[in-house]
Amino acid sequence: MKLLTLFFVILPIITDCQTADEYIDLAVKESDLGNNLRAIDYTNKALLLDSINVVALGLRAHCENQLGQYIQAISDLNKCLEIFNKTKIPFLEPALFYFERGIAKFGLKDFPSAMIDMTKAITIEPENKDYYYKRGLVQIAAKLYTGAIADFDKAISLDMNFYDAYVSRGLANQNANDFENAMKDYTKAIKIDPNKSYAFERRGFLKFMLEDYYGSITDLNTSLSMDSESGQAYFIRGMAKGFTPDKTGGCNDLRKAGELGMVAAYEVIKANCN
Numbered sequence: 001m002k003l004l005t006l007f008f009v010i011l012p013i014i015t016d017c018q019t020a021d022e023y024i025d026l027a028v029k030e031s032d033l034g035n036n037l038r039a040i041d042y043t044n045k046a047l048l049l050d051s052i053n054v055v056a057l058g059l060r061a062h063c064e065n066q067l068g069q070y071i072q073a074i075s076d077l078n079k080c081l082e083i084f085n086k087t088k089i090p091f092l093e094p095a096l097f098y099f100e101r102g103i104a105k106f107g108l109k110d111f112p113s114a115m116i117d118m119t120k121a122i123t124i125e126p127e128n129k130d131y132y133y134k135r136g137l138v139q140i141a142a143k144l145y146t147g148a149i150a151d152f153d154k155a156i157s158l159d160m161n162f163y164d165a166y167v168s169r170g171l172a173n174q175n176a177n178d179f180e181n182a183m184k185d186y187t188k189a190i191k192i193d194p195n196k197s198y199a200f201e202r203r204g205f206l207k208f209m210l211e212d213y214y215g216s217i218t219d220l221n222t223s224l225s226m227d228s229e230s231g232q233a234y235f236i237r238g239m240a241k242g243f244t245p246d247k248t249g250g251c252n253d254l255r256k257a258g259e260l261g262m263v264a265a266y267e268v269i270k271a272n273c274n
Contacts, residue, residue, distance in 0.1 A: 231260030
């Protein structure tokens with residue numbers, strides 16, 4: 001689900017725009033296609049026509065977040081909230097503004113402030129699974145695993161097939177040394193969507209930690225069959241193969257991991273591979 005659809009109204013495409021709403025429509029469509037720079041250009045044009053249009057400001061902030069322009073996004077969202085608090089726009093709640101500002105603060109690693117903003121968003125829209133999910137990610141980053149698990153529990157209660165929430169709850173459980181529940185979460189995610197690689201990769205890593213090297217290799221084989229560019233998957237599979245007779249295959253995996261940016265692989269190669 002695209003968060004933009006929470007309040008950005010899509011209008012028919014108009015190439016010769018006369019109003020801010022027409023430019024916003026084009027911006028939404030470009031953002032949905034991942035063309036964030038083009039979307040920002042359209043929001044800029046909308047704001048030239050209506051400088052206090054909170055939808056244009058909010059959409060521009062969303063695109064800035066996607067581009068990692070977190071300081072600019074926070075500035076735009078501060079303006080959104082200031083305008084909203086002054087005018088109390090009918091039929092529009094500021095939850096998404098708080099949420100997007102939380103994402104920007106998360107990007108800047110200001111975890112306490114990010115959680116405050118996301119909590120404000122949740123207070124306004126307590127049935128939005130994405131808000132709980134993202135706050136859970138912030139809590140993982142802040143090493144607050146109990147709180148993260150509670151957020152993922154809530155997200156899953158709102159959507160029992162929420163793949164990403166199961167994987168992330170598995171990661172929180174794993175980091176909290178609850179390996180049994182971590183394994184259950186990764187396995188549940190795989191059942192929900194066996195065509196996604198990440199749960200296989202995470203479960204393969206967990207099996208490696210638990211010294212189930214052949215089980216780890218099997219999961220990582222599946223993961224890499226779907227995503228052959230994961231340096232981490234090659235790295236862990238190489239490490240796992242090092243505990244089996246396939247030492248040569250392990251070293252080959254470690255070299256591939258290094259090629260894909262896993263610098264730590266070279267230290268292992270130096271110590272274990274000819």
